[in-house]
Amino acid sequence: MKLARTQSAIDHSVNGGERRTADGDLAGAFDSAQFHRAVEQCAVRLRLYLDDPEIKGLDLVEPAVLMKAARELMTTETAGIAPFDGDRLGRIIDLYLSTGIQVHSPGYMGRQFSGTVPLAGLMDLVSSVANQPSSFYEAGQLPNVAERLMAEELTALIGWDTETSTMVTTSGGSMANLTALLAARNRAFPGIWTRGVAGEGGHPAVALSEDAHYSVDRAVGVLGIGAERIVRLPVDDHGRIRPELVGPALDAAERRGLNVFCLVASAGTTSMGAFDPLAELAELTRPRGIWLHVDGAHGASLLVSPAHRRRLDGIAEADSLTWDAHKMLFVPAPCTLLFYRDGTAARGAFRQRASYVFDEEPDIYSAFDSGDKNLECTKRPMIMPLWTLWSVYGPALFARKIDHLCALTAEAHRMLAAEPDFTVLHEPEANILCFRFTPESLADGDLHRLQLAIRNRIRADGRFFISKVDIAGVAALRVVLMNHRIDAGHLALLIAEIRTTGHQVLRDGAARDDKDGIQP
Template sequence: ICAEGAHYAVQRAAGIMGLGRRQIRHAATDARGALTAEGVAAALAEAEAAGERVIAVIATAGSTAVGAFDPLQPIAEVCRSLGVWLHVDAAHGGGFLFSAVLRQRLAGIELADSVVWDAHKMSRTGPLCTAVLYRDERACNQAFEQEASYLFHDKGLPGFDFLHRTVECTKAALGLRWYLALADQGEAGIARHVEACVELTRQAHALIEAQPDFECALRPEANILCFRLRDGEVDELQIRDALIREGRFHLSTTLFAGRRWLRIVVMSPASRLQTIEALLCDIRSRCPSA
């Protein structure tokens, strides 16, 4: 059970597990596309009435499209009361935990059974650097425990054996990148970066909302901002493709509330409000009616 706007990896995981997309149930969401505890409870009740077994509820801390945060605390309470596994996709928003100012947006994440967190999103590492965290490490060990005559010889040796905890047999030590980022900048340094990105996104929202010819999809909760020209004849995909080809700006688009929006993610410490102003001017120049 997840929101309709959950990351596409949910469908991919269902396919890899052999469940199929039809086994994904979408719970009701609010105007931001975020799950609600009431929606999750209703979806669980519907599944029980249909005789279906729910493997997990997947909540999101920083949705990919618009950066919305699900209310983790009440969702966790619903899941715990029914004995349902709660997984939190904090791939994007996990970096907020470094900030004393922002971490309340993830209140309740400590109640999750598992969490995924991408350090390359907001924690100043290069890709790929991802952690999967478990409330009880035995869950991970039991999921991947197996025997192979050509592996797993030295079970009695001290140390950490990745072979028992990953899908891949051979895997790079991704955590080293995270360690080096923390060693270089410390938690306080990463917190300053996260807070600066969120503040610049807030300023960009105020700037765009003040323009008569632009509109924003939502007030940003994170460092993701979706906006568009008010002119309904403008093709956002064409604008985005032209900007990418010319190499001056990097942005994407997304569908939200039935409309196509330009989407920016503020992650570079070199970004300034002047960068956003220049982007708006460039977009206007491509639209004669703007």
């Protein structure tokens, strides 16, 4: 059996069997012993990085300074292949780790990408060295099997039939949203792939939340539908689509001659972490024959948590779902999962023939191919880190961390609501919270500029990294809690730093800091 022979070869190598290496100048770059030493060097530095207890945000280096430092690390050898320089490699790693966002530090509270479970990074290394593009089974056998296994596990959480639904991996949520819209458009307008939008007749349109991710607007533009054919759906104060206004909005679009073929809902918006009322939206779209796509890039992971999956009630009625594992499933980016309730609809996104990749006579191997369902032909085996974690630790690993982050965000809400000089803008539904620093001394016209100045100064200080978002046209401070090492003590330190920074900005005024624009 092939697997047995492979294991025998591994055992032979480990036990001192003969090694065959390439001859000539290339030998050093491909030498396994040299690679082993390099990995050990990386591992030592990464261990120190992971164990660092210091509160760090972001050391934002001027691009010209970083360019100079990086250029100095480049070999000047051009005539031949430079010999391996372990010191140079070490300095490259140090520069990389020191200038990046410190995602494993308690000071990181600003973005939606996660500090990864370290084992996931190790599997990413294996995938990089093995280099098995996974759009086709023959190129990446285990990645395609792992993709099918994870589809079974996660589709069951969605509530779909695992026999009739399907899942494909894509390089990011933007790609997944675009692909889902393609499938929805091609179902509604079967001839559009061949004849184009002008030749199909009608006016294709998409309905989406006022607070939808910008990638959906971008996808509408890429598809040639046009921004003027986006039907904007009003949201409430928490950023959720108001279902009572969806029907009238769709009726008004129809009177304008628009054919709305897809409604895009959100499960965890980027700005406020809002979850749209999926069950109510499904009741509105299904009778009209409108495809319901859910952008759950951030929030779909709550399905793994028994305590929080109710946030996605109604997801089983959706037609497709985008789910970023590199957010709340804590694996390296990109790793996006795109699900279809009707597996046959996945093939509707792309209608092509290419003899060099698509088999004329499907067999048990090509049945696992995904190249006909996603835009990428060469695609990283991005499922491997997720499947490895799921296989080694089980789903409780993800559920425990999600539960902790949601509870921590609820604690942040309680702490900020108790502070008289802060205004909390919503009750968090997951791990995103928006708020403002609003001292009594603040002039009415300075609310927006003060939040921006606070965020910029805190980022420059380098201890905490938080983000900002505009809500109702006014800037707000935003924390995204992705790190299980954060506790209430760190939140208290952040609140104190925001207050101190805010008062300093107000004291400095426009005379001391023109870019803040705050009145003295």
